[in-house]
Amino acid sequence: MDFLRPETLAEALELKASRPDAVPIAGGTDVMVELNFDHRRPAALLDLTRIAELREWTDGLRVGSGVPYVRIIDELGSQLPGLAMAARTVGSPQIRNRGTVGGNLGAASPAGDTHPVLLASDAVIEVASVRGTRMIPAADFYLGVKRNALEPDELIVAVHLAPAKGPQQFSKVGTRNAMVIAVCSFAISLFPAENRVGAAVGSAAPTPRRAHEAEEFLASELDFSSPQPLLDSVKRRFGELVSEAASPIDDVRGSAAYRKHALAVMARRTLGWAWQELLSQKNGGGERTCA
């Protein structure tokens, strides 16, 4: 096995072009588990942790693929509240100190916690190779269980996502509060200026996916310019539509029926929280209601 240690992105892309069999390693929190258990014996590891360009962000926002979760939580939480919420639920402090969004995207597990947020907030994934750069909308990035749109010579460089234009929420069901793979998860982003809602489910289909009908339903039902308290019927219908967007399976973590049920509950609750935030922004106050 070779251990490749590029110092710059350009060098990394050259290496990946000449060694498409090299497995990139960022935080290593997925890759090392596979190596430790001999599930994978790649011909080479391509260490991305020395590449400064991948570990920074610029305004707008363009977040380098190698920024660890802990920095998203501590330093980007006010601009990217949804992503920070999802990041807070990943693993444990040790995992969040090391794990990255780029690694979550590289692994492309249907249960990856950042995916629903990236979908709901219209993120675009920047990938590059020596052939050039591609900008891939998150909705086109996930192709199947643990399969993404990367070509063998490409690396994930950054995630582009605008600072939140309205309230965002993320919710995840697991057996405890720490160190759990999602049984299912849900993210919602409100875009009040555009009369629009983004909604996506995780761990409830072969890929993370958007709940289009649920999004359209809310866009037609909700008045973003003078928001009124939510009707229970709207919350309920939204929950149903989110649940219908999923096609979960029975597995060790939960049954399909449970996942469908939990998704409807999470969708109702997160919509309630997000809407309450919007109401209090617009009306300068207001109580928090239960789902």
Place this chain on the structure above:
Amino acid sequence: MRVNVRVNGEQRQADDVWEGESLLFMLRERLGLPGSKNACEQGECGSCTVYLDNVPVCACLVAAGQAQDREVRTVEGLADGDALDPVQEAFVEAGAVQCGFCTPGLVVAAHDLLDRVPSPSDPEIREALAGNLCRCTGYEKILDAVRLAASRR
């Protein structure tokens, strides 16, 4: 391959390191530092927690080659000669150690918490130690130890 790394303040060199090997294996088997424990090799238990450039990580999930030119501090590097670190002392006094297998990782995680948050609340302690499993103590004495260490700072 050869890996050069600063460990507990000393420049060290490990030879014949397998490219897919973890930092944990290198520390324990090549650099003579068995303090960090190997209990799961999958990031679940925290027994292998070490500082990498001052950030606590699971050494089992870092490739040894990723530590090249970096600074590692293990549980062996916390004491000052024979004088235990206050966190280690508090673990002994509070009875937070039974079989001791989880202890090195918990001591490093607690040490980091108290560096960042000198008087943590109970929820902050629980959150900071959420990545460390202990199958003996039931955790109460561990929380006592962290509170004790915090009170002495």
